[in-house]
Amino acid sequence: IPVEPFDLVIFGGTGDLACRKIWPALFRRFVAGQIEGDVRLIGAARGEMDSTGFRDVVQAAIVEFGGEESSQKRELSKFLKLVNYVTLDARGTDGWVDLAGLMRTDRIRAFYFSVAPSLFGDLAKRLHKHGMADDTSRIVVEKPFGRDLETARDLNRVLAQHFDESQIYRIDHYLGKETVQNLMAIRFGNVLFEPLWNSQYVDHIQITVAESVGVGGRGEYYDKSGAMRDMVQNHMMQLLCLIAMEPPAKFDPDAVRDEKLKVIRALDPVRGGDVVRGQYEAQGDKPDYRTQAENPESTTESFVALKALVSNWRWAGTPFYLRTGKRLRDRASEIAVVFKDAPHSIFGADAGRHRNILTIRLQPNEGIELGVTIKEPGPGGMRLIDVPLDMTFAEALGPEDADFPDAYERLIMDVIRGNQTLFMRGDEVEAAWAWTDPIIADWQEGGAAPLPYISGGSGPDEALMLMHRDGRRWREIK
């Protein structure tokens, strides 16, 4: 279904994120027929060029990153006709009058801040000054949203001077993933799971976001952030919230976000022994973290594992183990809900111990799998085995339906539709920082370096111990 006509400005429209994600996402929605009619897509950045020159930039980006659709030459040339460019300085006066002249007032106006967060305030102020910050305007902001509670509050304050919370779309692209939304459908669209979704039946939950690559060319940027800020405070906290939250009364933005916020507020502070951080070592010709970060003294972590406790009626006593890192064995992200053992085994010790595990895989092969215990086929007596009830979407839906939109496609269309459900609210972001800040402060006060770990493995041994001492173990990264 096509969205209403809109004008969209991409500040930082020539940048890395715009070229890899935003322009290809817009093009794919155009090919899908969702963007049609009299729409203007305006790149605004510092580089000096005209709209013709900029269309070449966008075309090259789509050809490189747009997937199969980019071979549709006719569609591409139609799409490029919607694209304009304004040379503009976020901090100065250049370009603003031109931009205001291109924006029409009879439609939704969206402004994507794909620039450094230090420019957010400048952009908001100038949008207001040039009459582009009214009730029809929406702004989209990228991560990182601050580097601690104080800076996040400052950013919220700056944006609130010119925009209402209902106009601010804070992107966390994890929330745009098909499987993540499916997690909500599975929980709240079925009667099967919700009665078991609590500490009485769930032994623990594991959330893993493992990458096989190192920091590569982003070393300098990453070194100022680290895994806690780059992954845990935003993406992993959001996943934890979706697993732990109470059913909202409605699937509407504030109802969902209220419930997520309650989860963050119910998190216990993490004690020193419940968190492990690491830094990868060299492997063959691949340099170690400190070399890639160009900081021989760096104490920034490229790996974190921690045990989080949600202290509320539903989850008391059921730990959430989170782990994320770079240069691990494989690229794999998943949430595993590990259920408790059956209270009594009628089959005797020989049959083995079996547990149901619900796995929500974000990458690769997005899908959901439920492990169930059955009898091993054959005459060998009552032996039990685990088999997956597999809900890999590609198989269930057929290849056409399974070609679901990239997270950015969905999220940008949600901005135009005015649906904030999959975006973070200001108070959520602040609450998440309020939880991670003390952990980071402890590290800084302690002054200890992160533990070295072998590239291509599963992180420091201490991370394994974090679970072993509770009589549990991490699932294999694969």
Ligand code: NAD
């Ligand atoms: P980039 O450095 O590649 O691009 C920055 C863009 O901002 C360029 O178009 C540049 O012309 C423009 N710009 C810089 N100063 C300006 C000014 N004074 N006035 C107007 N335009 C100006 O950066 P990027 O990697 O595309 O990142 C953009 C934002 O997205 C950042 O907030 C970043 O943290 C965030 N982000 C990036 C990625 C990614 O994969 N690149 C992922 C997540 C979030």
